[in-house]
Amino acid sequence: MERKKWKGNLLLLLTALIWGAAFVAQSAGVEQNGPFTFNGIRLLLGGIVLIPCIVLFDKMRHVRLGWRNAGKDLWLGGTLCGLALFAGSTLQQFGLQYTTAGKAGFITALYVIFVPLCRLFVGKRPGKLLWGSVVLAAIGMYLLCMDGSFSLSKGDVLVLLGAFGFTAHILIIDHFSQKVDGVRMSCLQFLxxxxxxxxxxxxxxxxxxxAILSAGVPILYAGILSCGVAYTLQVLAQKDTDPTVASLIMCLESVFAVLFGWLLLGEALSAKEMxxxxxxxxxxxxxxxx
Structure with missing residues (x-):
């Protein structure tokens, strides 16, 4: 069990790495296209590329699990995940038009706080060490992303609502990941x-x-790697990882985004960011x- 836990955590770390690297691609993609256009194409692409993967995995496992026989848990879980993902990504993208990337990064990563708070309502209390990790991560995210005074604008509120969407997404995956085929649920959520x-x-x-063709490379990266690969890794990894720990690992996306900006774009890291x-x-x- 301990081995599965570490394997799941490593997969989530890889997920955060892919999402962090996708920051440049997503920024470039929405310069030529609207938020719905960019998100729609990349999300559908993420679902489409998983279809042959599902066929291949079924052959490797020598099973024939058709969509019609998949059960209501898959359809319900995939649909709910898709709704949460749509809400979170849409609100975040629109919020970025009215606020800074630094504020948006910090506010979105507040799901690291929202996840354990939401779990309190179902009687699941994280230990003191885990709570300490949550607080430390929140402070670190603030130092990493915030620049200047903190005040909520229209964009901040939209991104904050988006963070609740991502919180719901993590909790829905935690509920259904043990019951259904993870790759199928990931495919369904993208569709x-x-x-x-x-x-x-x-x-x-x-x-x-x-405009869509001019953003072809960013869309392909965001669709195939950021969606098709990373979100599927998230679904598979959360089978063996506590959702609070999962949210902590995935919020490293912002850390990797800063590091990739430093390595690829030459953006300097201040002492506060480090x-x-x-x-x-x-x-x-x-x-x-x-």
Whole structure:
């Protein structure tokens, strides 16, 4: 069991790494396309690339688990995950139009606090060491992302609501991941979230083929790696990981985003940001022994 726990945590760390590297791709992609357009295409792409993976995995396991025989838990879990993912990613993307990336990064990562708070309502109380990790991670995220005074603008409120969407996403996965095939549920969530985004794209935006093609590389990265690979790793890994620990590990996305900005874009890290990174890593190490 301990081996499975560490394996799950390593998969979540890889998930955070992929999401952190996707920051540049997502920033570039939405420069030419609206939030619904970018999210719709990348989410549908994430679902489509998983379909052949499902067929391959079934052959490797010598099973024939058709979609019709998958059971109501898969359809319910995948649909709820898709709705939560659609809400979180949409609110976050719109919020970024009215607030800074630093504030958005910190506010989104507040799911690291919201997850254990929500679990209190179902009688699951994290230990003191885990609570200490949560607090340390929140302080580290503040040092890493915040610049200047903290005040809630329209964009901040939208991103904060998006953080609740990501919180719900983590908790829904925690509930259903033990009951269903993880890759199928991941595929279904992308198809649900992507379809909703595409409908909104045609209702509220004017998609342009040249604009979409000009953002081809960012969309492919965000769709195949950030969605298809990373979110699927999240679903599979959470089978063996406490959701509070999972949220702590995944919020390292912001740390990796800063590091990739430093390595690939030449963005300098201040002493405050370096301290924030250090505190985040210490929080993750503490959580492993909670």
């Amino acid at each position: 649900v979230a992507g379809t909703l985004s595409v409908v909104c794209m045609f209702l509220f935006e004017t998609p342009s083929v040249p 301290l924030g990174c250090l505190m985040m890593f210490v929080a993750i190490v503490m959580a492993q022994f909670a």
